[in-house]
Amino acid sequence: YTAEHQPEGNSGGWQGQSRSRDVARTGQGGGEGNVCGIVGYVGKRDAAPVLIEGLHRLEYRGYDSAGLAVMHRGRLRVTKTAGRVQDLRDKLSGQTAKSTIGIGHTRWATHGEPNETNAHPHTDTAARVAIVHNGIIENAEQLRDQLQASGVRLVTDTDTEALAHMIAAELAEREDVTLEDAVIRTLHRVEGAYGLVVLDIKNPDQLVVARNGSPIVLGLGENEMFVASDVSALVRYTRQVIYLEDGEIATITASAYHTKTLTGTDNSDNKTPTTVDADAGDYELGEYSDYMRKEIHEQPDALRRALRGRLDDRFATARLGGINLDARQLRNIKNVKFLGCGSAYYAGQMGAALVEELARIPADAEPASEFRYRSPVVDPDTLYVAVSQSGETIDTLMAVQELKRKGGQVIGAVNVVGSAIGRECGHGIFLHAGPEVAVASTKALTNMAVNFALLALLLGRVRDMSAANGQRVVNGLRNLPEQVSRMLNAEDDIATIAHQYAAADHMFFIGRVRGWPVAREGAQKLKEISYVHAEAYQAGELKHGPLALIAREMPSVVIIPSDDLVAKNLSTIEQIKARGGPVIALTSTDIPEGLADATIRVPRAEPELEPILLNVPLQILAYHAAAKLGRDIDKPRNLAKSVTVE
Ligand code: AGP
Numbered sequence: 327y328t329a330e331h332q333p334e335g336n337s338g339g340w341q342g343q344s345r346s347r348d349v350a351r352t353g354q355g356g357g358e359g360n361v362c363g364i365v366g367y368v369g370k371r372d373a374a375p376v377l378i379e380g381l382h383r384l385e386y387r388g389y390d391s392a393g394l395a396v397m398h399r400g401r402l403r404v405t406k407t408a409g410r411v412q413d414l415r416d417k418l419s420g421q422t423a424k425s426t427i428g429i430g431h432t433r434w435a436t437h438g439e440p441n442e443t444n445a446h447p448h449t450d451t452a453a454r455v456a457i458v459h460n461g462i463i464e465n466a467e468q469l470r471d472q473l474q475a476s477g478v479r480l481v482t483d484t485d486t487e488a489l490a491h492m493i494a495a496e497l498a499e500r501e502d503v504t505l506e507d508a509v510i511r512t513l514h515r516v517e518g519a520y521g522l523v524v525l526d527i528k529n530p531d532q533l534v535v536a537r538n539g540s541p542i543v544l545g546l547g548e549n550e551m552f553v554a555s556d557v558s559a560l561v562r563y564t565r566q567v568i569y570l571e572d573g574e575i576a577t578i579t580a581s582a583y584h585t586k587t588l589t590g591t592d593n594s595d596n597k598t599p600t601t602v603d604a605d606a607g608d609y610e611l612g613e614y615s616d617y618m619r620k621e622i623h624e625q626p627d628a629l630r631r632a633l634r635g636r637l638d639d640r641f642a643t644a645r646l647g648g649i650n651l652d653a654r655q656l657r658n659i660k661n662v663k664f665l666g667c668g669s670a671y672y673a674g675q676m677g678a679a680l681v682e683e684l685a686r687i688p689a690d691a692e693p694a695s696e697f698r699y700r701s702p703v704v705d706p707d708t709l710y711v712a713v714s715q716s717g718e719t720i721d722t723l724m725a726v727q728e729l730k731r732k733g734g735q736v737i738g739a740v741n742v743v744g745s746a747i748g749r750e751c752g753h754g755i756f757l758h759a760g761p762e763v764a765v766a767s768t769k770a771l772t773n774m775a776v777n778f779a780l781l782a783l784l785l786g787r788v789r790d791m792s793a794a795n796g797q798r799v800v801n802g803l804r805n806l807p808e809q810v811s812r813m814l815n816a817e818d819d820i821a822t823i824a825h826q827y828a829a830a831d832h833m834f835f836i837g838r839v840r841g842w843p844v845a846r847e848g849a850q851k852l853k854e855i856s857y858v859h860a861e862a863y864q865a866g867e868l869k870h871g872p873l874a875l876i877a878r879e880m881p882s883v884v885i886i887p888s889d890d891l892v893a894k895n896l897s898t899i900e901q902i903k904a905r906g907g908p909v910i911a912l913t914s915t916d917i918p919e920g921l922a923d924a925t926i927r928v929p930r931a932e933p934e935l936e937p938i939l940l941n942v943p944l945q946i947l948a949y950h951a952a953a954k955l956g957r958d959i960d961k962p963r964n965l966a967k968s969v970t971v972e
Contacts, residue, residue, distance in 0.1 A: 363555050385410065544570065568599055664713055694725035702732075743756065
């Protein structure tokens with residue numbers, strides 16, 4: 327991303343550059359993949375506590391098993407657990423042996439059982455080499471067959487184990503082969519996606535790191551070096567980082583690093599360290615018991631950050647320098663299409679509505695996971711917006727690559743600087759939500775929507791939107807942080823309602839027009855963290871089928887923005903009540919007393935911006951329903967924060 331106008335200095339390092347290589351392929355067979363967190367350390371400290379601390383930070387990325395390998399007295403010491411990082415810490419608690427080099431891993435299995443054997447790190451038979459790996463090796467089955475044919479006994483179901491044996495075999499072949507060369511030779515035989523770190527007991531002062539489709543970042547300390555799949559694991563120790571590109575390999579020692587391409591070109595000179603725009607405090611829970619609640623409460627600040635330097639009162643418009651489009655190019659855009667997955671897709675729906683309303687340009691949103699597979703017609707006059715908190719979601723990344731292949735004009739809307747989607751797009755809107763740790767997206771979604779309001783305002787003002795109308799939106803945006811704060815003050819009342827309905831097995835979320843993406847995101851939030859089955863419906867569609875499900879046991883949340891559809895939404899409530907269904911009304915307008923069984927009120931905003939506010943109580947509702955049901959809120963079952971494999 328190019329530098330963006332941010333007078334208050336929060337541009338957050340828009341240093342990404344465009345990549346054009348077709349990388350990050352993922353497998354659909356062969357291999358046992360995983361989405362996970364990777365850490366590595368070489369330096370002067372005791373490695374195990376540093377690795378455990380890093381794994382704790384990364385646990386949100388995957389959490390069905392964990393492990394680490396350190397080197398002690400010339401031998402590998404590998405500890406694994408089928409549980410959480412805390413279990414790993416407990417397992418290590420009696421160990422006093424110190425080590426200054428090691429690698430660690432927390433895993434979310436996509437194929438294969440999440441048991442202790444399959445947990446990383448994996449080693450070769452002689453336990454010379456240990457490896458942690460994120461991604462999927464597509465030709466794993468073939469590689470495993472070859473190894474078995476040559477007499478290697480494989481002990482896990484994983485694709486990663488094959489890499490450990492192959493690297494060890496390369497090292498054994500010739501005395502003078504370096505660890506880096508052995509890894510390169512091995513990777514030349516590998517098809518698939520990986521971020522990996524290798525430790526070799528015969529090279530006790532170095533780690534070799536490689537990336538192809540799975541993020542890897544080096545952390546530069548003083549006489550110590552760190553590696554991780556995500557900067558969150560590093561910021562406690564250093565904010566100076568180097569992002570590895572796809573197709574690159576690095577060798578790190580305590581005092582130096584060098585990088586080269588897998589084709590052998592040394593490119594260390596082109597690597598300038600970046601200062602991370604977050605510190606350890608951003609990842610601390612502080613007074614909160616979990617990240618989701620913390621992140622819900624961070625929304626006023628996150629919104630302020632997103633708006634800082636981007637509201638232009640003089641011309642009643644928005645400044646979004648990072649998109650790198652001048653007025654003429656903005657005017658030439660005939661359509662806008664948002665692409666994202668899950669909540670990012672619903673945020674895209676909110677964005678599409680804002681663009682249509684404020685700029686009067688046809689706009690829509692589509693799940694990136696569908697777009698990439700359906701041979702889309704790519705229109706040169708459409709602005710495509712790839713939406714992703716993590717910037718690593720594989721479906722969204724692949725949609726961007728498909729677009730670029732077909733000459734589409736695509737910008738990113740991402741929260742993580744240096745992420746794959748940000749760099750692939752080259753230009754875009756940085757969300758400024760701050761680090762989001764909980765699996766359930768809250769502040770990132772809110773910031774997506776507010777950034778799309780800025781985009782819509784900008785597109786509107788280069789067209790027919792009047793200055794007066796633009797100023798109305800500017801003022802409305804400026805009010806949002808304080809309005810969200812007010813809603814957060816109503817948390818206890820919303821919690822009471824959540825507790826009352828948490829026992830339901832199913833819930834409907836009903837909205838129309840502006841309320842529709844809000845309903846979808848509300849249902850998503852409830853189901854993902856509470857496991858209560860929740861479905862969103864457009865209000866007008868109810869009587870075409872789902873009304874048959876309305877009963878006393880089926881509560882409905884009905885969303886009623888202050889628009890010209892209030893009467894219609896009230897009659898939807900009456901239809902549901904008439905069939906015995908309980909109703910929670912979520913509204914920014916006055917509705918008749920006693921019509922709904924419970925009412926959640928939000929402050930009235932500028933009408934186009936209301937979805938941004940209406941969404942917040944539904945986060946709180948989902949949170950307290952999940953808390954009441956005793957769920958593991960930050961780490962819901964079967965999910966991972968960033969979905970870097972299919
Ligand atoms: C949000 O609560 C979900 N966990 C999920 O739908 C998420 O929004 C989706 O996986 C996309 O992630 P991204 O924004 O990092 O691309």
